[in-house]
Amino acid sequence: METRDTKPAGEMPSHFIRDIIDADQTSGKHGNRVHTRFPPEPNGYLHIGHAKSICLNFGLALQYGGLCNLRFDDTNPTKEEVEYVESIQEDVRWLGFDWEERLFYASDYFEQLYRFAEELIVNGKAYVCDLSAEEVRQLRGTLTEPGRESPYRDRPVEENLDLFRRMRAGEFEDGSRTLRARIDMSSPNLNMRDPVLYRILRAEHHRTGDAWCIYPMYDYAHPLSDALEKITHSVCTLEFEDHRPLYDWCLDNVSVPYKPQQIEFARLNMTYTVMSKRKLLRLVQEGRVSGWDDPRMPTIAGMRRRGYPPEAIRTFCERIGVAKVPSTVDFAFLEHCIREYLNRHAPRVMAVLEPLRVVLTNYPQEKIEWLEAENNPEDPSAGKRLLPFGRELFMEREDFMEDPPKKFYRLAPGREVRLKHAYIIRCDEAVKDPATGKVVELRCTADLESRGAEVPSGRSVKVTCHWVSAAHAVPAEVRLYEKLFLKENPESAEGGDFVENLNPDSLKVLEGCMVEPGLASAGPGRIFQFMRQGYFNVDAGSRADHPVFNRTVSLKDTWAKIAQKQASQ
RNA sequence: UGGGGCGUCGUCAAGCGGUAAGACACAGGUCUUUGGAACCUGCAUUCGGAGGUUCGAAUCCUCCCGCCCCAGCCA
DSSP states (O other), X not given: OOOOOOXXXXXSOOOHHHHHHHHHHHHTGGGGOOEEEEOOOSSSOOBHHHHHHHHHHHHHHHHTTOEEEEEEOOOOTTTOOHHHHHHHHHHHHHHTOOOTTOEEEGGGGHXXXXXXXXXXXXXXXXXXXXOOHHHHHHHXXXXXXXXXXXXXXXXXXXXHHHHHHHHXXXXXXXXXXXXXXXXXXXXXXXXXXXXXXXXXXXXXXTTTBTSOSEEEOHHHHHHHHHHHTTOSEEEEEGGXXXXXXXXXXXXXXXXXXOOOEEEEEOOEEETTSOOOHHHHHHHHHTTSSSSTTOTTSSBHHHHHXXXXXXXXXHHHHHHTOOOSSOEEEOHHHHHHHHHHHHHHXXXXXXXXXXXXXXXXXXXXXXXXXXXXXXXXXXXXXXXXXXXXXXXXXXXXXXXXXXXXXXXXXXXXXXXXXXXXXXXXXXXXXXXXXXXXXXXXXXXXXXXXXXXXXXXXXXXXXXXXXXXXXXXXXXXXEEEEEOOSBSSSSTTOSSSSOGGGGBOTTSEEEEEEEEEOGXXXXXXXXXXXXXXXXXXXXXXXXXXXXXXXXXXXXXXXOHHHHHHHHHHTO
């Protein structure tokens, strides 16, 4: 594993959270400590939006010499599962971050949270309410009208304490009572209208089993968990801005050991995908994708399987910035970061996706040459390898046109191209299947003097093509991925369902591709540049006798753009 | 029409009273044994709008407009 680039703080682009921390550092607030946390709820897989938060929280800790905890916000057993707590840890680790021994769960604090609740009751700050969920809603009021107080609001402390203890003891039905904060039913901030702190819920918790039948709400558990961990800067997304008064209320009304500060930033949105866990879950459950780790998913697991390097994802998260403006980042920007990293790190290999047999009529029948090929022109230290070359080759079907349009510089009858690392060849004849008219083979002549040499003057050989030796090539399956959705914003469809915007061609499976012999033994996860085509990684399910490659991202394709323009004219 | 936020290029985003960074995208071009990469050029006389303060405003003030979030015993 590569060590993380640690840039000096001065070179990091500034953003408002860094500004806040810088100010705290000069004022001495938080004793110059920086202690953050990443607090996922284990109710789904992590996605690129979480990656932004992970990079922010762990990155801040790294930059300021502080710490970052991983804490599972597991206060709702009806939605949470161990599968998710495991995948989340794997994903955070894979992204390159380390919480060391600081792996926590809100459920670790259930007992302390309970004691804090009794404290609130004793101080007259909370009460047991017998209203049903429906009744609570009735009394909450609306955005423009104040709420009305619960008839149970003024219960004596002793009665509240007794009732709350009996709630814990399991004496009451699920949903029959709640513990509510006693704040202000007429607050213009709905969150402050006596919010529920505890509800009765008989559900098997993935860690505490059936030890509890009352569970704390997020608004109560989160600030107190932060305080117990002595978090300095509790970074969360914008939709919690309205909750901050409640966050502070909790900290101000129980005897917590610390007062963290909540800071909100805008969550990440991206074009051509959906980010809500609910929608991603649906794609998985309805079989629209193969699973949470389908390479088309914006999940970390999907991106890992797709071949996105964690380093590139981190760079992306750093470059998109941190602000409070709701933003939608262009998917092309993520792809740019992926290409930029892979260009420097991925070994070049030759793979023919749609093979067309090419016979070099002037090349000796049995002759095999081993040609030297650099592994990465961007990185001389990547070394070289030897490639077999012979009379029969496979070339890309797309690299030949019988009747080439303007600006098509590849092979055509009578035309020449350079074969990468090898000779210049001229196409003499296209052999067709008499039945279908389809070109099945190219008869070509190699310029035996041209190996490794400069292009002789007067000849215009504009294009260098990739190829593989027919006698040595290894057949492989290649999966070509496109955007999962057709629309920039799949959720915007008025009244429509976002799945209607799914791209029917987001996955194209190619069988019988021909790759250079060395690739047969490449292990899962290894990533290459298939020259002139894109970056491809070995799929997790690939086997030596049936190699499978996923296209991570294509190379930029100038010709495709020209062809498209010509087609539309 | 309650409350909380936010409005700088198509998209992100710097800027913090001294005269609009950068990146992606896009459009041209150079170079090239990847039509890749790299490199060069172009791309906001203007910062949601209108007033005001000031020698000077994207930055300060006022009003207006627009967008996002909140009425789960979800997080």
